[in-house]
Amino acid sequence: MDIETQVIHGGNQEDPLTGAVVPPIYQTSTYHQYELGGEAAYEYTRGENPTRFALESVLANLENGQYGYAFSSGMAAISAVMGLLKAGDHLIIASDVYGGTFRLVHQILAPLGITYTAVDTADTSAIQAAMQENTKLVYLETPSNPLMHVTDIRAASDVAHAAGKLVVVDNTFASPYNQRPLELGADIVLASGTKYIGGHSDVIAGYVVTRSKELADQIKLIQLSVGAVLSPQESFLLQRSIKTLALRLERHNDNALEIAKFLAEQDQVAHVYYPGLPGSADYEVARKQMRGFGGMMSIDLQPGLDTKYFVEHLKLFTLAESLGGVESLIEVPAVMTHASIPREIRLANGIKDELVRLSVGIENIEDLKEDLRQGLAAL
Ligand SMILES: Cc1ncc(COP(=O)(O)O)c(C=O)c1O
Numbered sequence: 001m002d003i004e005t006q007v008i009h010g011g012n013q014e015d016p017l018t019g020a021v022v023p024p025i026y027q028t029s030t031y032h033q034y035e036l037g038g039e040a041a042y043e044y045t046r047g048e049n050p051t052r053f054a055l056e057s058v059l060a061n062l063e064n065g066q067y068g069y070a071f072s073s074g075m076a077a078i079s080a081v082m083g084l085l086k087a088g089d090h091l092i093i094a095s096d097v098y099g100g101t102f103r104l105v106h107q108i109l110a111p112l113g114i115t116y117t118a119v120d121t122a123d124t125s126a127i128q129a130a131m132q133e134n135t136k137l138v139y140l141e142t143p144s145n146p147l148m149h150v151t152d153i154r155a156a157s158d159v160a161h162a163a164g165k166l167v168v169v170d171n172t173f174a175s176p177y178n179q180r181p182l183e184l185g186a187d188i189v190l191a192s193g194t195k196y197i198g199g200h201s202d203v204i205a206g207y208v209v210t211r212s213k214e215l216a217d218q219i220k221l222i223q224l225s226v227g228a229v230l231s232p233q234e235s236f237l238l239q240r241s242i243k244t245l246a247l248r249l250e251r252h253n254d255n256a257l258e259i260a261k262f263l264a265e266q267d268q269v270a271h272v273y274y275p276g277l278p279g280s281a282d283y284e285v286a287r288k289q290m291r292g293f294g295g296m297m298s299i300d301l302q303p304g305l306d307t308k309y310f311v312e313h314l315k316l317f318t319l320a321e322s323l324g325g326v327e328s329l330i331e332v333p334a335v336m337t338h339a340s341i342p343r344e345i346r347l348a349n350g351i352k353d354e355l356v357r358l359s360v361g362i363e364n365i366e367d368l369k370e371d372l373r374q375g376l377a378a379l
Contacts, residue, residue, distance in 0.1 A: 011058030065209035067216035074192025076228035077206030087113030099338040150282035157185030177249035195324025253292030323359035
């Protein structure tokens with residue numbers, strides 16, 4: 001099945017008890033155990049919940065994996081995967097990962113004795129060079145946030161696997177509609193479900209999917225033991241959103257490509273970071289491994305132009321963190337999403353103070369262009 005059909009029919013979307021076409025919300029924390037010490041399929045919602053299980057099976061399907069786990073946030077999903085590491089282990093991460101991921105690695109994992117090397121993962125030889133005896137996993141994010149760098153997942157996986165390391169991909173920006181890392185060699189795919197999967201800026205969620213039973217058992221153990229599970233209500237909302245994932249992403253892709261081309265032609269814009277522009281260094285790899293280029297991009301305004309004035313004077317693009325919702329958003333990573341990265345590291349990774357990130361929504365394209373046109377003209 002194509003993903004356009006999978007979003008409607010993939011996974012266990014029907015309620016086995018009643019045949020309800022929409023899985024009901026099992027809003028219960030616990031279950032009657034009819035026999036003391038007997039084998040009960042459902043005992044306690046942190047471990048088992050039918051609404052969450054239904055979502056998890058859809059997510060596993062969308063990512064073309066076998067085992068899916070839903071968490072209370074994207075960071076909870078990332079933390080669960082990092083839970084595979086122990087003191088003395090080393091990991092390689094992309095140098096421009098999401099600020100929250102960097103904060104987790106730098107401020108929480110490093111003091112526990114888990115070391116890391118941040119490299120430009122678009123350069124496979126840099127991954128190779130950073131490899132150590134004790135490297136356990138290679139953590140990729142592609143397209144990256146906020147510079148939209150694209151890592152060749154197949155090439156990076158080949159290098160990592162040749163050395164016996166695991167490959168993890170954060171698929172938040174692409175979503176499984178645009179990219180399926182497990183098909184490209186990754187061992188684990190994870191994402192913030194808050195973004196394109198949720199799609200309406202009203203849920204915080206995350207997920208992990210793998211094809212490996214061994215990894216799945218470990219993730220399940222962490223999910224159960226740490227307890228950052230997704231609630232039944234939110235599991236329901238995500239399933240509702242997933243039904244329109246393909247439609248929404250198609251429109252995000254179309255709108256963003258047109259906005260990227262439009263912005264590239266404006267005098268006030270110095271650079272557009274979008275892998276769908278043929279002039280972009282990331283274009284060829286993106287075309288090879290992505291179905292569409294996604295709804296995210298960043299821009300540099302010409303030096304001297306007032307970034308603050310620009311982002312505050314748009315009417316449709318709302319100044320807000322997050323991304324992937326139906327409404328267009330705009331933000332300044334240095335002050336907002338990436339403020340948790342020390343400035344010198346942020347600048348070294350190419351994230352300038354004035355960089356502006358856009359999450360292009362599914363509004364009418366002419367209205368979006370007009371909003372940006374008036375904002376730029378006001379400068
Ligand atoms: C690429 C990426 N990964 C992970 C996260 C964390 O997700 P959440 O905010 O759902 O915890 C974000 C949040 O913005 C993100 O952009």
